[in-house]
Amino acid sequence: MNVLLTGGTGFVGKQVILGLLRTGHTVFSIIRNTRKGDKLLASIPTEHRGRFHIIEGDISLEDVGLSQDAIMTLKQNQIDAVYHMAAYLSFDPKDKDKTFHINVTGTKYLLELTKKISAKRFFHVSTAYTLGTEVYAKEELHSLDRSFVNFYEESKCQAEHLVFSYADQFDVSIFRPSIIMGDSKTGEADTSFALYGIIKSLKLLKRRMERSKQTYDQPFKLLCNKETHQNFVPVDFVSEVLIAGLKYAKKDQIYHLTTNNPPSNEALYMLVKEALGIQSLVLVPTTYDGELTSEEKLINEPLRIFHPYWERTIVFDNTNTQHLCKEAGIPPLNTDIDMLQRIISKSE
Numbered sequence: 323m324n325v326l327l328t329g330g331t332g333f334v335g336k337q338v339i340l341g342l343l344r345t346g347h348t349v350f351s352i353i354r355n356t357r358k359g360d361k362l363l364a365s366i367p368t369e370h371r372g373r374f375h376i377i378e379g380d381i382s383l384e385d386v387g388l389s390q391d392a393i394m395t396l397k398q399n400q401i402d403a404v405y406h407m408a409a410y411l412s413f414d415p416k417d418k419d420k421t422f423h424i425n426v427t428g429t430k431y432l433l434e435l436t437k438k439i440s441a442k443r444f445f446h447v448s449t450a451y452t453l454g455t456e457v458y459a460k461e462e463l464h465s466l467d468r469s470f471v472n473f474y475e476e477s478k479c480q481a482e483h484l485v486f487s488y489a490d491q492f493d494v495s496i497f498r499p500s501i502i503m504g505d506s507k508t509g510e511a512d513t514s515f516a517l518y519g520i521i522k523s524l525k526l527l528k529r530r531m532e533r534s535k536q537t538y539d540q541p542f543k544l545l546c547n548k549e550t551h552q553n554f555v556p557v558d559f560v561s562e563v564l565i566a567g568l569k570y571a572k573k574d575q576i577y578h579l580t581t582n583n584p585p586s587n588e589a590l591y592m593l594v595k596e597a598l599g600i601q602s603l604v605l606v607p608t609t610y611d612g613e614l615t616s617e618e619k620l621i622n623e624p625l626r627i628f629h630p631y632w633e634r635t636i637v638f639d640n641t642n643t644q645h646l647c648k649e650a651g652i653p654p655l656n657t658d659i660d661m662l663q664r665i666i667s668k669s670e
Protein backbone atom coordinates (compact mmCIF):
# COMPACT_ATOMS: atom_id res chain seq x y z
CA MET A 323 0.00 0.00 0.00
CA ASN A 324 1.00 3.65 -0.38
CA VAL A 325 1.21 5.35 2.99
CA LEU A 326 1.70 9.01 3.83
CA LEU A 327 2.85 9.82 7.33
CA THR A 328 3.85 12.67 9.61
CA GLY A 329 6.19 12.44 12.61
CA GLY A 330 8.61 10.08 10.82
CA THR A 331 11.65 11.64 12.52
CA GLY A 332 10.10 11.01 15.95
CA PHE A 333 10.38 8.14 18.44
CA VAL A 334 7.31 6.24 17.24
CA GLY A 335 7.30 7.42 13.62
CA LYS A 336 10.71 5.95 12.83
CA GLN A 337 9.64 2.50 14.07
CA VAL A 338 6.42 2.68 12.05
CA ILE A 339 8.36 3.61 8.90
CA LEU A 340 10.83 0.74 9.36
CA GLY A 341 7.95 -1.70 9.98
CA LEU A 342 5.95 -0.49 6.97
CA LEU A 343 8.96 -0.78 4.69
CA ARG A 344 9.81 -4.25 6.07
CA THR A 345 6.30 -5.42 5.23
CA GLY A 346 6.49 -4.19 1.64
CA HIS A 347 4.64 -0.87 1.78
CA THR A 348 5.69 2.40 0.12
CA VAL A 349 6.12 5.33 2.48
CA PHE A 350 5.88 9.07 1.84
CA SER A 351 7.15 10.87 4.93
CA ILE A 352 6.41 14.54 5.59
CA ILE A 353 9.50 15.94 7.29
CA ARG A 354 10.26 19.54 8.22
CA ASN A 355 13.92 19.17 9.11
CA THR A 356 16.12 17.99 6.23
CA ARG A 357 19.06 17.17 8.52
CA LYS A 358 16.82 14.80 10.51
CA GLY A 359 15.41 13.49 7.23
CA ASP A 360 18.92 12.57 6.05
CA LYS A 361 19.60 10.81 9.36
CA LEU A 362 16.36 8.87 9.03
CA LEU A 363 17.17 7.89 5.44
CA ALA A 364 20.58 6.63 6.56
CA SER A 365 18.89 4.33 9.11
CA ILE A 366 16.77 2.65 6.43
CA PRO A 367 18.17 -0.58 4.99
CA THR A 368 19.40 0.10 1.43
CA GLU A 369 17.13 -2.54 -0.07
CA HIS A 370 14.07 -0.59 1.18
CA ARG A 371 15.14 2.94 0.23
CA GLY A 372 13.48 2.79 -3.19
CA ARG A 373 10.09 2.67 -1.43
CA PHE A 374 10.84 5.53 0.95
CA HIS A 375 10.17 9.13 -0.12
CA ILE A 376 10.81 12.27 1.90
CA ILE A 377 8.48 15.21 1.31
CA GLU A 378 9.49 18.49 2.88
CA GLY A 379 6.57 19.94 4.81
CA ASP A 380 5.40 21.44 8.06
CA ILE A 381 2.02 20.64 9.59
CA SER A 382 1.83 24.06 11.22
CA LEU A 383 1.37 25.61 7.74
CA GLU A 384 -1.66 25.56 5.48
CA ASP A 385 -1.49 22.66 2.99
CA VAL A 386 1.14 21.30 5.38
CA GLY A 387 3.55 23.65 3.59
CA LEU A 388 3.42 21.57 0.39
CA SER A 389 3.58 23.07 -3.08
CA GLN A 390 0.73 22.40 -5.53
CA ASP A 391 3.13 20.13 -7.45
CA ALA A 392 3.84 18.06 -4.32
CA ILE A 393 0.10 17.79 -3.61
CA MET A 394 -0.51 16.65 -7.18
CA THR A 395 2.26 14.04 -6.91
CA LEU A 396 0.67 12.64 -3.75
CA LYS A 397 -2.74 12.56 -5.42
CA GLN A 398 -1.31 10.71 -8.42
CA ASN A 399 0.29 8.16 -6.10
CA GLN A 400 -3.14 7.23 -4.69
CA ILE A 401 -2.43 7.21 -0.99
CA ASP A 402 -4.22 4.36 0.77
CA ALA A 403 -3.66 5.59 4.31
CA VAL A 404 -2.36 8.60 6.19
CA TYR A 405 -0.76 8.10 9.61
CA HIS A 406 -0.69 11.29 11.65
CA MET A 407 1.96 11.00 14.34
CA ALA A 408 3.50 14.49 14.35
CA ALA A 409 2.73 16.44 17.51
CA TYR A 410 4.22 18.83 19.99
CA LEU A 411 4.73 16.97 23.27
CA SER A 412 5.05 19.55 26.01
CA PHE A 413 3.37 19.73 29.43
CA ASP A 414 4.67 23.27 29.98
CA PRO A 415 1.81 25.82 30.23
CA LYS A 416 4.15 28.39 28.62
CA ASP A 417 3.91 26.34 25.41
CA LYS A 418 0.11 26.61 25.25
CA ASP A 419 -0.19 28.44 21.91
CA LYS A 420 2.37 26.27 20.14
CA THR A 421 0.78 23.10 21.56
CA PHE A 422 -2.68 24.00 20.24
CA HIS A 423 -1.32 25.28 16.94
CA ILE A 424 0.67 22.15 16.09
CA ASN A 425 -1.64 19.56 17.63
CA VAL A 426 -5.01 21.02 16.63
CA THR A 427 -4.51 23.42 13.70
CA GLY A 428 -1.75 21.15 12.33
CA THR A 429 -4.16 18.21 12.42
CA LYS A 430 -6.76 20.33 10.60
CA TYR A 431 -4.24 21.19 7.84
CA LEU A 432 -3.36 17.50 7.44
CA LEU A 433 -7.04 16.46 7.35
CA GLU A 434 -7.61 19.05 4.59
CA LEU A 435 -4.60 17.71 2.69
CA THR A 436 -5.94 14.16 3.07
CA LYS A 437 -9.16 15.35 1.46
CA LYS A 438 -7.30 17.11 -1.38
CA ILE A 439 -5.24 14.06 -2.28
CA SER A 440 -8.30 11.77 -1.96
CA ALA A 441 -6.59 9.42 0.51
CA LYS A 442 -8.87 6.64 1.69
CA ARG A 443 -8.08 6.33 5.39
CA PHE A 444 -6.76 8.49 8.21
CA PHE A 445 -5.06 6.91 11.24
CA HIS A 446 -4.66 9.44 13.99
CA VAL A 447 -2.18 8.83 16.80
CA SER A 448 -3.55 10.47 19.91
CA THR A 449 -2.89 9.71 23.57
CA ALA A 450 -4.71 7.60 26.16
CA TYR A 451 -4.64 10.67 28.40
CA THR A 452 -7.32 12.57 26.48
CA LEU A 453 -9.50 11.28 29.33
CA GLY A 454 -8.21 14.23 31.41
CA THR A 455 -8.48 13.88 35.17
CA GLU A 456 -10.76 10.81 35.14
CA VAL A 457 -9.65 7.35 36.30
CA TYR A 458 -11.45 5.15 33.77
CA ALA A 459 -11.59 5.46 30.00
CA LYS A 460 -13.50 3.63 27.31
CA GLU A 461 -12.45 3.50 23.66
CA GLU A 462 -14.87 6.31 22.88
CA LEU A 463 -14.54 9.98 22.02
CA HIS A 464 -14.24 11.90 25.30
CA SER A 465 -16.30 15.06 25.71
CA LEU A 466 -14.34 18.30 25.48
CA ASP A 467 -16.20 19.56 28.51
CA ARG A 468 -13.91 18.05 31.15
CA SER A 469 -10.86 19.00 33.15
CA PHE A 470 -7.47 18.20 31.71
CA VAL A 471 -4.12 17.84 33.45
CA ASN A 472 -2.39 20.05 30.86
CA PHE A 473 -2.84 21.74 27.46
CA TYR A 474 -1.20 18.79 25.70
CA GLU A 475 -4.06 16.49 26.77
CA GLU A 476 -6.64 19.13 25.86
CA SER A 477 -5.10 19.76 22.43
CA LYS A 478 -5.03 16.03 21.68
CA CYS A 479 -8.69 15.70 22.73
CA GLN A 480 -9.67 18.61 20.45
CA ALA A 481 -7.72 17.01 17.60
CA GLU A 482 -9.64 13.73 18.09
CA HIS A 483 -12.93 15.63 17.70
CA LEU A 484 -11.62 17.27 14.53
CA VAL A 485 -10.59 13.90 13.11
CA PHE A 486 -14.06 12.45 13.72
CA SER A 487 -15.64 15.49 12.05
CA TYR A 488 -14.00 14.28 8.76
CA ALA A 489 -15.48 10.77 9.05
CA ASP A 490 -17.83 11.50 6.13
CA GLN A 491 -14.85 12.33 3.86
CA PHE A 492 -12.66 9.26 4.46
CA ASP A 493 -12.37 6.41 6.99
CA VAL A 494 -10.91 7.52 10.31
CA SER A 495 -9.54 5.48 13.22
CA ILE A 496 -7.84 6.78 16.35
CA PHE A 497 -5.03 5.05 18.23
CA ARG A 498 -4.37 6.12 21.81
CA PRO A 499 -1.09 4.88 23.29
CA SER A 500 -0.36 5.33 26.99
CA ILE A 501 3.24 6.19 27.99
CA ILE A 502 5.58 4.77 25.38
CA MET A 503 8.76 3.04 26.52
CA GLY A 504 11.66 1.52 24.63
CA ASP A 505 11.61 -1.61 22.52
CA SER A 506 10.49 -4.69 24.46
CA LYS A 507 13.34 -6.80 23.08
CA THR A 508 16.27 -4.41 22.68
CA GLY A 509 15.22 -1.81 25.27
CA GLU A 510 16.20 0.95 22.85
CA ALA A 511 14.36 4.27 23.14
CA ASP A 512 15.12 7.36 21.12
CA THR A 513 13.17 9.87 23.22
CA SER A 514 13.46 12.17 26.21
CA PHE A 515 9.70 12.35 26.82
CA ALA A 516 7.93 11.38 30.10
CA LEU A 517 9.81 8.55 31.89
CA TYR A 518 12.93 9.26 29.84
CA GLY A 519 12.91 12.93 30.90
CA ILE A 520 12.69 11.76 34.52
CA ILE A 521 15.53 9.29 34.05
CA LYS A 522 17.58 12.11 32.52
CA SER A 523 17.01 14.24 35.64
CA LEU A 524 17.98 11.32 37.87
CA LYS A 525 21.17 10.75 35.90
CA LEU A 526 22.00 14.40 36.49
CA LEU A 527 21.32 13.84 40.16
CA LYS A 528 23.66 10.86 40.18
CA ARG A 529 26.45 12.92 38.66
CA ARG A 530 25.90 15.64 41.27
CA MET A 531 25.82 13.02 44.06
CA GLU A 532 29.09 11.52 42.87
CA ARG A 533 30.66 14.93 43.17
CA SER A 534 29.38 15.31 46.76
CA LYS A 535 29.98 12.18 48.85
CA GLN A 536 27.93 13.56 51.75
CA THR A 537 24.66 13.79 49.79
CA TYR A 538 25.33 10.39 48.20
CA ASP A 539 25.04 8.66 51.60
CA GLN A 540 21.76 10.35 52.59
CA PRO A 541 18.30 9.12 51.49
CA PHE A 542 17.18 11.21 48.53
CA LYS A 543 13.46 11.97 48.45
CA LEU A 544 11.59 11.68 45.17
CA LEU A 545 8.01 12.95 45.49
CA CYS A 546 6.14 10.09 43.84
CA ASN A 547 3.37 7.88 45.23
CA LYS A 548 4.53 4.28 45.63
CA GLU A 549 1.23 2.51 45.30
CA THR A 550 -0.27 3.97 42.12
CA HIS A 551 0.31 2.27 38.78
CA GLN A 552 1.53 3.85 35.54
CA ASN A 553 0.53 2.58 32.13
CA PHE A 554 3.57 1.89 29.93
CA VAL A 555 3.66 0.27 26.49
CA PRO A 556 6.75 -0.68 24.51
CA VAL A 557 7.31 1.18 21.24
CA ASP A 558 7.47 -2.05 19.17
CA PHE A 559 3.96 -3.01 20.37
CA VAL A 560 2.68 0.45 19.41
CA SER A 561 4.19 0.31 15.93
CA GLU A 562 3.08 -3.29 15.37
CA VAL A 563 -0.54 -2.46 16.20
CA LEU A 564 -0.44 0.71 14.08
CA ILE A 565 0.84 -1.23 11.09
CA ALA A 566 -1.69 -4.03 11.65
CA GLY A 567 -4.28 -1.25 11.53
CA LEU A 568 -3.79 -1.06 7.75
CA LYS A 569 -5.50 -4.42 7.45
CA TYR A 570 -7.55 -4.76 10.62
CA ALA A 571 -8.54 -1.31 11.95
CA LYS A 572 -12.23 -0.52 11.64
CA LYS A 573 -13.50 2.88 10.66
CA ASP A 574 -14.82 5.16 13.40
CA GLN A 575 -13.09 3.06 16.06
CA ILE A 576 -10.78 4.13 18.82
CA TYR A 577 -8.01 1.84 20.06
CA HIS A 578 -6.35 2.09 23.47
CA LEU A 579 -2.74 0.94 23.09
CA THR A 580 -2.38 0.26 26.80
CA THR A 581 -1.28 -2.54 29.11
CA ASN A 582 -3.53 -4.48 31.46
CA ASN A 583 -0.70 -5.09 33.96
CA PRO A 584 0.78 -1.63 34.57
CA PRO A 585 3.63 -1.55 37.13
CA SER A 586 3.37 0.32 40.42
CA ASN A 587 5.58 3.38 40.77
CA GLU A 588 7.44 1.52 43.49
CA ALA A 589 8.25 -1.44 41.21
CA LEU A 590 9.26 0.90 38.40
CA TYR A 591 11.52 3.12 40.49
CA MET A 592 13.19 0.08 42.06
CA LEU A 593 14.28 -0.81 38.53
CA VAL A 594 15.34 2.77 37.79
CA LYS A 595 17.32 2.85 41.07
CA GLU A 596 19.09 -0.36 40.13
CA ALA A 597 19.77 0.69 36.55
CA LEU A 598 21.21 4.06 37.54
CA GLY A 599 22.86 2.82 40.74
CA ILE A 600 21.14 5.41 42.95
CA GLN A 601 20.41 3.25 45.97
CA SER A 602 19.64 6.24 48.19
CA LEU A 603 16.49 7.15 46.22
CA VAL A 604 13.30 6.88 48.32
CA LEU A 605 9.75 7.58 47.20
CA VAL A 606 7.64 9.83 49.42
CA PRO A 607 4.03 10.85 48.68
CA THR A 608 3.52 13.87 46.43
CA THR A 609 1.64 15.49 49.34
CA TYR A 610 4.82 15.44 51.48
CA ASP A 611 5.22 18.86 53.08
CA GLY A 612 8.31 18.27 55.23
CA GLU A 613 11.79 19.60 54.60
CA LEU A 614 13.57 19.00 51.30
CA THR A 615 17.25 19.65 50.72
CA SER A 616 18.21 22.11 47.99
CA GLU A 617 19.26 19.15 45.78
CA GLU A 618 15.89 17.45 46.37
CA LYS A 619 14.07 20.67 45.49
CA LEU A 620 16.12 21.03 42.33
CA ILE A 621 15.14 17.59 41.07
CA ASN A 622 11.55 17.49 42.36
CA GLU A 623 10.39 20.93 41.27
CA PRO A 624 10.33 20.32 37.48
CA LEU A 625 8.79 16.87 38.07
CA ARG A 626 5.66 18.40 39.64
CA ILE A 627 4.05 18.35 36.18
CA PHE A 628 3.92 14.54 36.57
CA HIS A 629 2.25 14.54 40.02
CA PRO A 630 -1.32 14.43 38.61
CA TYR A 631 -0.29 11.16 36.90
CA TRP A 632 1.52 9.74 39.92
CA GLU A 633 -1.47 10.41 42.16
CA ARG A 634 -3.94 8.06 40.46
CA THR A 635 -4.17 4.69 38.76
CA ILE A 636 -6.10 4.88 35.51
CA VAL A 637 -7.91 1.92 34.02
CA PHE A 638 -8.15 1.88 30.23
CA ASP A 639 -10.61 -0.43 28.54
CA ASN A 640 -8.77 -1.84 25.51
CA THR A 641 -11.32 -4.30 24.12
CA ASN A 642 -11.07 -2.93 20.56
CA THR A 643 -7.29 -3.30 20.58
CA GLN A 644 -7.54 -6.83 21.97
CA HIS A 645 -9.84 -7.77 19.08
CA LEU A 646 -7.53 -6.16 16.54
CA CYS A 647 -4.49 -7.95 18.00
CA LYS A 648 -6.30 -11.27 18.00
CA GLU A 649 -7.26 -10.89 14.35
CA ALA A 650 -3.74 -9.78 13.43
CA GLY A 651 -2.04 -12.55 15.44
CA ILE A 652 -0.29 -10.09 17.78
CA PRO A 653 0.24 -11.77 21.17
CA PRO A 654 -1.39 -10.10 24.19
CA LEU A 655 0.87 -7.47 25.75
CA ASN A 656 2.44 -8.48 29.04
CA THR A 657 4.51 -5.68 30.57
CA ASP A 658 6.02 -7.89 33.27
CA ILE A 659 9.01 -6.99 35.42
CA ASP A 660 11.44 -8.80 33.10
CA MET A 661 10.34 -6.71 30.16
CA LEU A 662 10.48 -3.48 32.16
CA GLN A 663 13.92 -4.35 33.47
CA ARG A 664 15.19 -5.03 29.96
CA ILE A 665 13.92 -1.64 28.84
CA ILE A 666 14.98 0.40 31.86
CA SER A 667 18.42 -1.18 32.15
CA LYS A 668 19.10 0.15 28.62
CA SER A 669 18.59 3.71 29.82
CA GLU A 670 21.66 3.46 32.08
Ligand SMILES: NC(=O)c1ccc[n+]([C@@H]2O[C@H](COP(=O)([O-])OP(=O)(O)OC[C@H]3O[C@@H](n4cnc5c(N)ncnc54)[C@H](OP(=O)(O)O)[C@@H]3O)[C@@H](O)[C@H]2O)c1
Pocket residue numbers: 328329330331332333334335352353354355358379380381382406407408409410411424428447448449450498499500501502503513515516
Ligand atom coordinates in the same frame (compact mmCIF):
# COMPACT_ATOMS: atom_id res chain seq x y z
N1 LIG B 1 5.99 9.27 23.46
C1 LIG B 1 4.93 8.95 24.19
O1 LIG B 1 5.06 8.48 25.35
C2 LIG B 1 3.55 9.11 23.62
C3 LIG B 1 2.47 8.62 24.37
C4 LIG B 1 1.17 8.72 23.87
C5 LIG B 1 0.97 9.29 22.64
N2 LIG B 1 2.03 9.77 21.92
C6 LIG B 1 1.74 10.36 20.61
O2 LIG B 1 2.47 9.62 19.66
C7 LIG B 1 2.87 10.49 18.58
C8 LIG B 1 4.35 10.35 18.35
O3 LIG B 1 5.02 10.70 19.56
P1 LIG B 1 6.62 10.60 19.67
O4 LIG B 1 6.93 10.18 21.06
O5 LIG B 1 7.16 9.84 18.53
O6 LIG B 1 7.00 12.14 19.53
P2 LIG B 1 8.38 12.82 19.10
O7 LIG B 1 9.51 11.85 19.22
O8 LIG B 1 8.47 14.10 19.85
O9 LIG B 1 8.16 13.14 17.57
C9 LIG B 1 7.30 14.14 17.17
C10 LIG B 1 7.34 14.19 15.67
O10 LIG B 1 6.46 15.23 15.23
C11 LIG B 1 7.17 16.03 14.28
N3 LIG B 1 6.65 17.39 14.22
C12 LIG B 1 6.43 18.23 15.27
N4 LIG B 1 5.99 19.41 14.81
C13 LIG B 1 5.92 19.31 13.46
C14 LIG B 1 5.56 20.20 12.41
N5 LIG B 1 5.17 21.45 12.66
N6 LIG B 1 5.58 19.74 11.14
C15 LIG B 1 5.99 18.48 10.86
N7 LIG B 1 6.38 17.59 11.80
C16 LIG B 1 6.35 18.01 13.07
C17 LIG B 1 8.59 16.00 14.79
O11 LIG B 1 9.47 16.48 13.81
P3 LIG B 1 10.96 17.02 14.18
O12 LIG B 1 11.80 15.78 14.31
O13 LIG B 1 11.32 17.89 13.05
O14 LIG B 1 10.86 17.75 15.49
C18 LIG B 1 8.73 14.52 15.10
O15 LIG B 1 8.92 13.78 13.93
C19 LIG B 1 2.41 11.89 18.96
O16 LIG B 1 1.22 12.16 18.32
C20 LIG B 1 2.19 11.79 20.46
O17 LIG B 1 1.21 12.71 20.89
C21 LIG B 1 3.30 9.68 22.39
